[in-house]
Amino acid sequence: MTLPAPTVCPCGGSPTALKGKSAEASYVHCCGRFIEQGQLPPDALHLMRSRYTAFVLENEAYLKHTWQEAFMPSSVEFEVGAKWLGLDIKDFVSTGLQDGQETAEVEFVARVRVGGRANRLHERSRFVCEDGQWRYVNAV
Structure with missing residues (x-):
């Protein structure tokens, strides 16, 4: 079950903002264009932010669609009653090419309240980036 789309994007806004310097953005013009409109995130940072938003919205379909197949779980579990409080991007780096494909890493802190x-x-x-689409691989 996916929760209703919000007015303000849960990711905190501008995907170019790092270290807490984000600008509030509408969901439709921020992560909604990737999650609901089918646009491809142009880089790993945009994908990270949209995946956080997908967790907030409990959108399993988008999360699985953006997971590298070799690491994708059979299902995504969501904490009952979780209230996501915010996302802070700490670092975003392109890590070069691996097996001919562009790679990147994003360091972040996501805050959530569960059971108080x-x-x-x-x-x-x-x-x-596989065939022009960025995918989440795993945590390092």
Whole structure:
């Protein structure tokens, strides 16, 4: 089940913003163009932000569509009652070519409250561009 689309994008806004300097953006013009309109994210940073938004919206279809097949789980579990509080991008780097495909890493902190307890997910994620589409690989 996917939750209704919000007015303001959950990712925090401008995908070029790093280290907490984001500008509020509408969902339709930010991550909604990738999740609902089918546009391809132009880089791993845009994909990271749209995947965070997909977690907020509990959109399993988008998450699986943007996961590299070799690492994709059979299903995506969502925490019941989770309230996502924000995403902070800490670092975004192109890591070059691997097997002829462009790769990148994004370090982020996502904050979520589950059962009244606040949690932080701090991760450096790897991405690969396969046939023009960026995909999430795994955490390093």
